[in-house]
Amino acid sequence: xxxxxxxxxxxxxxxxxxxxxxxxxxxxxxxxxxxxxxxxxxxxxxxxxxxxxxxxxxxxxxxxxxxxxxxxxxxxxxxxxxxxxxxxxxxxxxxxxxxxxxxxxxxxxxxxxxxxxxxxxxxxxxxxxxxxxxxxxxxxxxxxxxxxxxxxxxxxxxxxxxxxxxxxxxxxxxxxxxxxxxxxxxxxxxxxxxxxxxxxxxxxxxxxxxxxxxxxxxxxxxxxxxxxxxxxxxxxxxxxxxxxxxxxxxxxxxxxxxxxxxxxxxxxxxxxxxxxxxxxxxxxxxxxxxxxxxxxxxxxxxxxxxxxxxxxxxxxxxxxxxxxxxxxxxxxxxxxxxxxxxxxxxxxxxxxxxxxxxxxxxxxxxxxxxxxxxxxxxxxxxxxxxxxxxxxxxxxxxxxxxxxxxxxxxxxxxxxxxxxxxxxxxxxxxxxxxxxxxxxxxxxxxxxx
Amino acid sequence: xxxxxxxxxxxxxxxxxxxxxxxxxxxxxxxxxxxxxxxxxxxxxxxxxxxxxxxxxxxxxxxxxxxxxxxxxxxxxxxxxxxxxxxxxxxxxxxxx
Amino acid sequence: xxxxxxxxxxxxxxxxxxxxxxxxxxxxxxxxxxxxxxxxxxxxxxxxxxxxxxxxxxxxxxxxxxxxxxxxxxxxxxxxxxxxxxxxxxxxxxxxxxxxxxxxxxxxxxxxxxxxxxxxxxxxxxxxxxxxxxxxxxxxxxxxxxxxxxxxxxxxxxxxxxxxxxxxxxxxxxxxxxxxxxxxxxxxxxxxxxxxxxxxxxxxxxxxxxxxxxxxxxxxxxxxxxxxxxxxxxxxxxxxxxxxxxxxxxxxxxxxxxxxxxxxxxxxxxxxxxxxxxxxxxxxxxxxxxxxxxxxxxxxxxxxxxxxxxxxxxxxxxxxxxxxxxxxxxxxxxxxxxxxxxxxxxxxxxxxxxxxxxxxxxxxxxxxxxxxxxxxxxxxxxxxxxxxxxxxxxxxxxxxxxxxxxxxxxxxxxxxxxxxxxxxxxxxxxxxxxxxxxxxxxxxxxxxxxx
Numbered sequence: 002x003x004x005x006x007x008x009x010x011x012x013x014x015x016x017x018x019x020x021x022x023x024x025x026x027x028x029x030x031x032x033x034x035x036x037x038x039x040x041x042x043x044x045x046x047x048x049x050x051x052x053x054x055x056x057x058x059x060x061x062x063x064x065x066x067x068x069x070x071x072x073x074x075x076x077x078x079x080x081x082x083x084x085x086x087x088x089x090x091x092x093x094x095x096x097x098x099x100x101x102x103x104x105x106x107x108x109x110x111x112x113x114x115x116x117x118x119x120x121x122x123x124x125x126x127x128x129x130x131x132x133x134x135x136x137x138x139x140x141x142x143x144x145x146x147x148x149x150x151x152x153x154x155x156x157x158x159x160x161x162x163x164x165x166x167x168x169x170x171x172x173x174x175x176x177x178x179x180x181x182x183x184x185x186x187x188x189x190x191x192x193x194x195x196x197x198x199x200x201x202x203x204x205x206x207x208x209x210x211x212x213x214x215x216x217x218x219x220x221x222x223x224x225x226x227x228x229x230x231x232x233x234x235x236x237x238x239x240x241x242x243x244x245x246x247x248x249x250x251x252x253x254x255x256x257x258x259x260x261x262x263x264x265x266x267x268x269x270x271x272x273x274x275x276x277x278x279x280x281x282x283x284x285x286x287x288x289x290x291x292x293x294x295x296x297x298x299x300x301x302x303x304x305x306x307x308x309x310x311x312x313x314x315x316x317x318x319x320x321x322x323x324x325x326x327x328x329x330x331x332x333x334x335x336x337x338x339x340x341x342x343x344x345x346x347x348x349x350x351x352x353x354x355x356x357x358x359x360x361x362x363x364x365x366x367x368x369x370x371x372x373x374x375x376x377x378x379x380x381x382x383x384x385x386x387x388x389x390x391x392x393x394x395x396x397x398x399x400x401x402x403x404x405x406x407x408x409x410x411x412x413x414x415x416x417x418x419x420x421x422x423x424x425x426x427x428x429x430x431x432x433x434x435x436x437x438x439x440x441x442x443x444x445x446x447x448x449x450x
Numbered sequence: 451x452x453x454x455x456x457x458x459x460x461x462x463x464x465x466x467x468x469x470x471x472x473x474x475x476x477x478x479x480x481x482x483x484x485x486x487x488x489x490x491x492x493x494x495x496x497x498x499x500x501x502x503x504x505x506x507x508x509x510x511x512x513x514x515x516x517x518x519x520x521x522x523x524x525x526x527x528x529x530x531x532x533x534x535x536x537x538x539x540x541x542x543x544x545x546x547x
Numbered sequence: 548x549x550x551x552x553x554x555x556x557x558x559x560x561x562x563x564x565x566x567x568x569x570x571x572x573x574x575x576x577x578x579x580x581x582x583x584x585x586x587x588x589x590x591x592x593x594x595x596x597x598x599x600x601x602x603x604x605x606x607x608x609x610x611x612x613x614x615x616x617x618x619x620x621x622x623x624x625x626x627x628x629x630x631x632x633x634x635x636x637x638x639x640x641x642x643x644x645x646x647x648x649x650x651x652x653x654x655x656x657x658x659x660x661x662x663x664x665x666x667x668x669x670x671x672x673x674x675x676x677x678x679x680x681x682x683x684x685x686x687x688x689x690x691x692x693x694x695x696x697x698x699x700x701x702x703x704x705x706x707x708x709x710x711x712x713x714x715x716x717x718x719x720x721x722x723x724x725x726x727x728x729x730x731x732x733x734x735x736x737x738x739x740x741x742x743x744x745x746x747x748x749x750x751x752x753x754x755x756x757x758x759x760x761x762x763x764x765x766x767x768x769x770x771x772x773x774x775x776x777x778x779x780x781x782x783x784x785x786x787x788x789x790x791x792x793x794x795x796x797x798x799x800x801x802x803x804x805x806x807x808x809x810x811x812x813x814x815x816x817x818x819x820x821x822x823x824x825x826x827x828x829x830x831x832x833x834x835x836x837x838x839x840x841x842x843x844x845x846x847x848x849x850x851x852x853x854x855x856x857x858x859x860x861x862x863x864x865x866x867x868x869x870x871x872x873x874x875x876x877x878x879x880x881x882x883x884x885x886x887x888x889x890x891x892x893x894x895x896x897x898x899x900x901x902x903x904x905x906x907x908x909x910x911x912x913x914x915x916x917x918x919x920x921x922x923x924x925x926x927x928x929x930x931x932x933x934x935x936x937x938x939x940x941x942x943x944x945x946x947x948x949x950x951x952x953x954x955x956x957x958x959x960x961x962x963x964x965x966x967x968x969x970x971x972x973x974x975x976x977x978x979x980x981x982x983x984x985x986x987x988x989x990x991x992x993x994x995x996x997x998x
Contacts (some may be wrong), residue, residue, distance in 0.1 A: 457968050463797075464828055464830070465834035466642045472862055474620040477812050490778060493858045495848065497950065503635070503833040503835065503839075504790065504833075504835065504838055504839065506838060507747050507838050508838040509837070509838050509840060510840055510841055510842045511610070511611060511837070511838045512611050512612070512613035512616065513583075513610050513611065513613060514614075515576050515577050515578050515586065515612050515613060515614035515615070516578060516583065517575065517577055517578045518578075518583035518584075518598075519583070520584045520595065520596055520598050521597060521598050521599070521602070522595075523593075525604060526594045526595075526597050526702075527594060534697070534699055535593070535699060536592065536593045536594055536701075537593045537594065537692065537700055537701050538594075538644075538696050538702075539697050539698070539699055539700075540644045540697065540700065541697060541698065542641070542693060542696045542697050542698050543644055543691070543698050
């Protein structure tokens with residue numbers, strides 16, 4: 002048996018049955034990493050443990066005593082003196098950090114190519130991007146180099162690489178998981194979430210990492226608990242919203258076909274498909290690229306090379322671009338036209354969802370307008386790169402949860418189905434994802450490396 | 451909306467980013483394009499819309515005034531590129547904010 | 548340019564100074580504003596009172612100290628402000644090595660308290676109403692030391708809560724500025740929100756100074772910001788200097804410009820720090836890491852009820868209730884402890900016929916150490932003093948006659964030459980008056996009568 006092919010849930014069951022030991026589990030993954038990682042460059046740092054459930058942690062999440070670079074040259078020697086809250090929560094559950102995963106520098110990017118330490122490659126096709134910014138976490142899970150991974154999602158950075166690498170990615174509601182100790186990109190958008198081999202795994206990891214934290218004022222105080230013990234395998238009567246805006250121009254035909262088949266499948270499983278409208282979603286990218294860079298320009302001011310890290314000329318091109326854009330948007334005389342205006346459009350985007358969720362329980366659509374593209378294709382065109390997050394950004398503006406579930410292939414590359422839910426209602430999107438996953442075989446497909 | 455080289459220089463100064471001539475030109479071009487794209491926000495009527503700065507719907511999140519252990523001095527200084535007399539060292543600045 | 552050369556403009560009556568003040572006061576909370584580090588940083592080993600939050604490490608997030616918010620509201624209420632229903636923290640962005648995050652968490656568009664006022668005496672003792680624009684909450688920076696061409700940074704002070712109090716430009720002379728600062732210092736101590744020690748830097752003042760022709764109602768079209776002046780004394784000197792400098796410039800036909808100036812203590816003059824063109828662009832925007840603050844009226848009411856009697860109210864009450872002189876009332880109310888000591892002593896004095904004015908007089912002049920001396924001791928002493936109070940020669944003569952006629956035997960012994968028995972007569976007078984006479988004086992009177 003190849004231990005590394007097991008999902009997290011299966012691994013825990015096997016450990017309980019003593020099919021193998023934690024030591025054997027860790028050795029199996031370390032062995033596989035040694036062979037596969039040189040091909041895909043998903044890990045920046047690897048740690049050999051003899052105990053614990055091996056998890057891959059996006060390098061934007063601080064791990065005490067383990068180098069944390071967030072894919073940036075400026076932090077190439079940074080050893081954090083403290084753990085992120087999510088790390089402490091995982092350690093309490095018997096999880097160990099097997100490695101820190103590659104990502105676009107400071108999570109700014111949609112392809113993984115912005116890492117200062119080389120791009121990660123898509124396990125399904127080494128000439129393709131894995132998506133980003135949680136590129137290494139997605140590739141590591143897809144290639145079975147860890148039991149599960151954590152990613153961060155500011156505009157799609159968990160869901161989009163999950164979609165492009167053919168695995169499960171969950172962005173929880175904003176405030177569901179403490180952000181303390183995770184290097185902020187845009188504070189009012191960022192969420193940490195599970196990147197896993199199955200929907201049940203995502204639910205379990207969310208259970209582990211969510212809940213109140215006295216160190217993140219925006220983290221919801223009430224401890225998150227699922228309504229039921231196990232994921233219910235029923236979606237009969239579930240009202241699924243189909244936003245027409247998510248199926249317009251720009252959506253790749255192959256992706257559209259796969260996603261529509263998935264929707265048909267959901268209907269067969271008993272769901273009711275209802276068309277909804279999210280009229281302001283067309284402005285989401287524009288609002289996002291004012292608000293997010295504004296927050297970035299401020300969040301990245303602390304990197305002055307005095308207390309830690311290198312000097313500011315060590316920032317990469319995209320990081321500098323966003324700092325510049327945000328500084329400009331907030332500068333004297335522009336606040337009202339840019340920041341305040343975008344914050345108002347954010348309200349409209351949020352209200353669109355609230356209105357739609359009066360009629361439906363979840364909203365489904367594509368995660369990414371295309372499958373994984375060729376390395377280098379969009380690096381010289383930032384705007385084109387930004388638009389690859391067109392379907393994921395709205396959820397971050399509104400603070401609602403979103404799930405990416407494998408739903409097929411187009412020209413040999415994975416396609417993800419996005420399931421968006423009401424704020425604080427991860428339960429329903431996980432249920433819909435679980436039912437779909439169990440009724441299909443997509444999650445069993447593995448890349449050949 | 452065109453972001454001129456001079457504006458790029460000004461913004462870079464505000465952002466404390468040392469840019470090369472080449473970078474200034476590149477950012478002038480790429481940021482101008484992004485600003486053109488962002489212009490579409492002006493099509494949205496937001497006159498009666500309140501801005502959203504925080505989506506949690508929470509307010510008055512306070513903690514009690516109690517203390518907790520600090521980091522040790524050694525930990526605090528552990529990542530400092532330069533230090534002296536248990537303090538962080540940087541190039542001399544004299545004009546205070 | 549030295550201050551001497553400005554001497555001729557000192558008594559200029561053509562111009563009126565217009566001054567607005569920004570005061571920062573460091574709160575004395577146990578923990579810092581946004582983290583759980585001890586705020587008791589003064590005199591500690593460098594960088595021993597810091598954590599990821601106040602050091603601005605990647606990933607760290609702020610969490611609001613409830614007591615600091617209450618303290619800020621207390622100050623606002625005492626200054627007759629309206630507490631905002633909705634208040635937000637914002638980020639003030641600028642680069643400086645003492646600012647670890649590259650921004651200060653402060654307030655700008657949505658301050659906690661707005662639109663207050665306070666009455667302050669000017670140099671002539673007239674009451675001036677000073678409008679308070681805002682009272683808002685923010686955090687302190689680290690501390691820099693400059694040595695040998697490099698700058699060293701200690702972040703122990705970073706993140707200590709600060710309250711900023713901004714006035715409208717309602718000051719027109721330096722005396723009012725001085726009285727305002729003193730009045731606020733007393734207020735902070737009364738409220739127990741700050742040690743308000745100016746030497747330690749608990750209170751810091753910035754001033755916006757301009758001048759206008761007497762009679763002009765509109766504000767001048769410029770203002771000079773006096774900043775980064777560590778000592779209160781220097782700030783007053785800088786304002787005085789600046790008024791003279793500006794008048795001189797205007798007299799010489801120059802147009803004054805918006806700028807920031809500092810104080811050179813060696814030269815006793817202000818100097819240009821930053822012109823308007825170089826002014827900062829702080830790029831304020833709402834702090835995304837902190838949810839907004841919503842103050843409900845019942846919560847504000849609760850805080851209002853918790854306020855102690857304020858120094859100026861106490862002062863007025865002392866004057867009205869006890870008939871204390873204004874200057875004495877001012878001294879007695881300097882510290883709550885002293886005011887309380889005074890009132891306890893007065894209460895005790897009532898039982899012994901010692902009046903409040905005498906108590907006030909005693910405390911103001913003798914400055915007893917109130918942590919050692921008891922109110923009863925003071926009353927005993929004051930009663931003792933009253934012995935000498937009978938000074939009237941006629942009254943003393945009558946007393947002498949009385950005891951002489953009541954003690955014929957003793958008088959006989961005395962007249963036979965045993966003069967020491969005069970002591971018995973003196974004792975009798977003392978008993979009669981409760982010790983209200985000076986023994987030496989009455990001895991001389993008795994001697995005279997018995998001759």
